[in-house]
Amino acid sequence: MADPMKIRAAMKGDVCEIRVLMSHAMETGMRKDSDGKTIPAHFIQTLTVALNGKAVVSGQAAPSVSRNPVFGFKVKGAKSGDKVTVSWVDNKGDKRSDEATVA
Amino acid sequence: MDMIRRTVLKGASATGVLAGLLAAGVLKPTLAYASDWNKAAFEAKDPDTALKAIGAEGGSANKDLVMKAPDIAENGAVVPVDVTSNIPNTTSLSILVLKNASPLASHFEFANGANADVAVRLKVGETSIIRAIAKADGKFYNAQKEVKVTVGGCGG
Structure with a gap:
């Protein structure tokens, strides 16, 4: 399983700002290594952000999202102490889910 | 007698594993909402095909859809793009890098x-227009910006 995500969620006015840093190679499948062999594609395909277990954002990503991707979202109706869960699945079926509490 | 015990143990361990997975959040039922990856859209080689595959269209330009991206990106591997839709009832946003091999990002x-x-960070292979498409009340709107890239972000 991949390294844990870094999730930061904080209230700014009445909007909860969520920032997520995922640890992932995000290989495009177009790069070549020093021997000229193509490095196989390996990237996050789907991600979900849930607030207290209710999905708020569901996203799909292409390999053109940067290595170690950072995503920022804003959610209304959250409050301090709420639970934010972020999960992703990559093209090799690897997955990761992490939680944070709204500050 | 022994056989029954074995079956019971087997069953118990299987449910135990399942409960463990649930607890670990691997099989969280509430998160089953995550949509499937749209292979056709993400592997499309031109923007129109990609949009069609994801059920969107080019739409019309709208100033309430705001996209922030740098004018010049020194490193094409990490181009911060920030899209905000102030159009009421916006339900989805798509981001495309028109010149990338697979435009839908x-x-x-x-x-x-x-x-x-x-807010995302994208790889941009060469100087390209980045376009955001918003869907609101079944209609599509777009905003775009050209980002100049000095060092490409795709390929070695």
Whole structure:
């Protein structure tokens, strides 16, 4: 399983700002290594952000999202102490889910 | 007698594993909402095909859809793009890098109070227009910006 995500969620006015840093190679499948062999594609395909277990954002990503991707979202109706869960699945079926509490 | 015990143990361990997975959040039922990856859209080689595959269209330009991206990106591997839709009832946002080999970079759907606001970092292979498409009330709107890239972000 991949390294844990870094999730930061904080209230700014009445909007909860969520920032997520995922640890992932995000290989495009177009790069070549020093021997000229193509490095196989390996990237996050789907991600979900849930607030207290209710999905708020569901996203799909292409390999053109940067290595170690950072995503920022804003959610209304959250409050301090709420639970934010972020999960992703990559093209090799690897997955990761992490939680944070709204500050 | 022994056989029954064995079956019971087997069953118990199987449910135990399942409960463990649930607890670890691997099989969280509430998160089954995550949409499947749209292979056709993400592997499309031109923007129109990609949009069609994801059920969107080019739409019309709208100033309430705001995209922030740098004018010049020194490093094409990490180009911060920030898209905010102030159009009411925006339910999804798609971001495309028109010159990339596969233009569609990401697609987001919003529900349960999420603002149509996304910040991502993209790889941009060469100087290209980055275009955001918003869907609101079944209509499509776009905003775009050209980002000049000095060092490409795709390939070695």
